[in-house]
Amino acid sequence: MSSRTALKEKRLYPVLFMLILSIILTSILALFFELSKERVAAYQELSFRRDLIGLFQKQISGIDNSNLAMMDIKQINSIYESAVTELHIAPKQEIIYYQVKDGNQLIGFCYPFSMSGLWGTISLLAAVDVDFSTIMGIRITNQNETPGLGGRISEDWFQQQFAGHRFRAGNEFLTWELIPEKSVPQKEAIRQITGATISSRSVTDGLLMRLKQIYQLQVPAGSDK
């Protein structure tokens, strides 16, 4: 009997083998994670800043859709740092939102929201005007909906249709009707994705609900308190 066979027949051998395999493989993964984490974090931050600026690209001087995609990290950071201020909602300060200016002129606010979709959490950025009554745009930042169906909430046409929709008149919050995808665009109505009613409704209802919650937290538009 060879020494290797004898070793393999020891009762502790499988435990030792798995322990050594675990240490080797997880060490390699930990090393790769450690080496790449700054790069990943930098991309996530850049992606977030680009998305946020993109929602206000018509209002911020000097950028448009075509050159935003071509901008490098330095340019994105420069615009972000001059136009965007991170704020917290009172009283507990746990909710972050962003105040956006063009020069000295306040142009709107941006809120990161999360809501339940069909398969998981949908995250988006919502840009609202200074009166806190009209959507300036939304950007889906993360979603796990069915590709080709609910996953189409990330398509430009679906996101862009929210711009200009009023959600508040005085203290009353409005609701938006869901209409078929091929319908002619209407005010106070959202064209839902064919075969993906749940995902379309999750975004629409979730957005309205989150905005109402923010309003109820008594955040005066234009105030950082």
Place this chain on the structure above:
Amino acid sequence: MKKIEIFRQSAFKENAIIIQILGICSALAVTNLMQNSLVMGLGVTFTLALSSMTASLIRNLIPSRVRMMAQTFIIAFYVILVDLFLKAFLPEVSRQLGPYVGLIITNCIIMGRLEAFAGKNPPLESLVDGIGAGTGYTLILLTISFVRELFGNGTLFGYKILGEWWIGWSIMSLAPSAFFLLALLIWIVESHKSKAGSK
């Protein structure tokens, strides 16, 4: 066996999806878009090839009682490595794929090839077998997704092919259409095989 023959066998003669009926779950899930199918295929091929080679390298050391546990561990290692790599170097692709990368771990083809081939053959042959099985899997995924994306969305790889007049067939974007198409593909291949066998 020659390496080219190993490749041909695992990619075509013993195609994982059509002949062995393995990896069906992912074939149903990702084949509504060609881009998802291609990236999933590449991810599976990479994981399969390297997992097979690694399992083959240590095949004489793996205790039989924890054999499958060790194989799963190796597969998970490569899948996480792919995920980390995509997040760090191809973040847009990672963003589009979402949860699909993690699903590679559950692909039965990988475990199947590790059990059937890599556990009994040398590392280089196992690597070729993994590449072959992954290639066969990718080709089937692309074939199904071609039909589903074209009729479901009127596009191929996201590019409009059928124009605005085309009204997409919603059924093609849903998993049941992949069942029908896969069954059709298996029927065609089996018919061809039995015709060839009877000649």
